[in-house]
Amino acid sequence: MPAPAKGPRLGGGPAHERLMLNNLAAALFEHKRITTTVTKAKRLRPVAERLITFAKRGDLASRRRVQAAISARTNTNKGIIHELFTEIAPQLANREGGYTRITKIGNRKGDNAPMAVIELVLEPVSPKQAVVAEATKAAERAAAPKAEPVVEAEVEETAAAEAPAEAEVEETAAAEAEVAAEETEAPAAEAEAKDDDAK
Known part of the structure; x- marks a missing residue:
C-alpha cells in the first residue's frame, strides 16, 4: 500500500x-x-x-x-x-x-x-488588510495637507522676499524722478533768475 x-x-x-x-x-x-x-x-x-x-x-x-x-x-x-x-x-x-x-x-x-x-x-x-489600507490612506491624507501649506509658506516667503525688492525698485524710481525733476527745475530757476537780473 x-x-x-x-x-x-x-x-x-x-x-x-x-x-x-x-x-x-x-x-x-x-x-x-x-x-x-x-x-x-x-x-x-x-x-x-x-x-x-x-x-x-x-x-x-x-x-x-x-x-x-x-x-x-x-x-x-x-x-x-x-x-x-x-x-x-x-x-x-x-x-x-x-x-x-x-x-x-x-x-x-x-x-x-x-x-x-x-x-x-x-x-x-473583518479583513485586517482593508483596515491597514484605510489607515495608510488616512495617513497619506493627513500628510498631504501638511505638504501643501509648506509650499504655500515657501510661496509667501518668496513673495515677501520679492516685495522688499519691489519696494526698493519703487523707491529708487521715485528718487530718480525727484532728481530728474530737480535737474529740470534748476536750469529753469537759473533762467528765471537771469531774467530778473536783466530787468
Missing part, C-alpha cells in the same frame, strides 16, 4: 479513508460543526475547504465535482450539496481561505483519544 501524502492513514485503505473524510465533510456542512478526534479533524480540514472553494465558484463543473466527492445518491446528500452552494458559499464569499476552525476540547472518556470540534467560520470577515 502506498504511503499517504499527509499523516498516517485513518485505518483501512485509501478508498475507506476518502469515503470517511467525505462523509465527515457532509456532516460538517449539514450541522456546521462536528466533534471528532483531532487527527480526523486535521485531515478533514483540507478536504472540506477544497469543497467550499468549489462551491464558491458556483458553476456546473464545480457542482459535479462536489457531488462526486459527497455521494449524492440520497436526497439528504443532495440537500447538503444544495445548502453548501446556496447558503454556505455566499456567506464565505469574502473570505479567502480559512473556512474551518479546529478547537481542542480534551480527551474522550472511553479511550482517552484527544477530541476536537471542527466548525465552519461563518462570521463576517
Whole structure:
C-alpha cells in the first residue's frame, strides 16, 4: 500500500479513508460543526475547504465535482450539496481561505483519544488588510495637507522676499524722478533768475 501524502492513514485503505473524510465533510456542512478526534479533524480540514472553494465558484463543473466527492445518491446528500452552494458559499464569499476552525476540547472518556470540534467560520470577515489600507490612506491624507501649506509658506516667503525688492525698485524710481525733476527745475530757476537780473 502506498504511503499517504499527509499523516498516517485513518485505518483501512485509501478508498475507506476518502469515503470517511467525505462523509465527515457532509456532516460538517449539514450541522456546521462536528466533534471528532483531532487527527480526523486535521485531515478533514483540507478536504472540506477544497469543497467550499468549489462551491464558491458556483458553476456546473464545480457542482459535479462536489457531488462526486459527497455521494449524492440520497436526497439528504443532495440537500447538503444544495445548502453548501446556496447558503454556505455566499456567506464565505469574502473570505479567502480559512473556512474551518479546529478547537481542542480534551480527551474522550472511553479511550482517552484527544477530541476536537471542527466548525465552519461563518462570521463576517473583518479583513485586517482593508483596515491597514484605510489607515495608510488616512495617513497619506493627513500628510498631504501638511505638504501643501509648506509650499504655500515657501510661496509667501518668496513673495515677501520679492516685495522688499519691489519696494526698493519703487523707491529708487521715485528718487530718480525727484532728481530728474530737480535737474529740470534748476536750469529753469537759473533762467528765471537771469531774467530778473536783466530787468
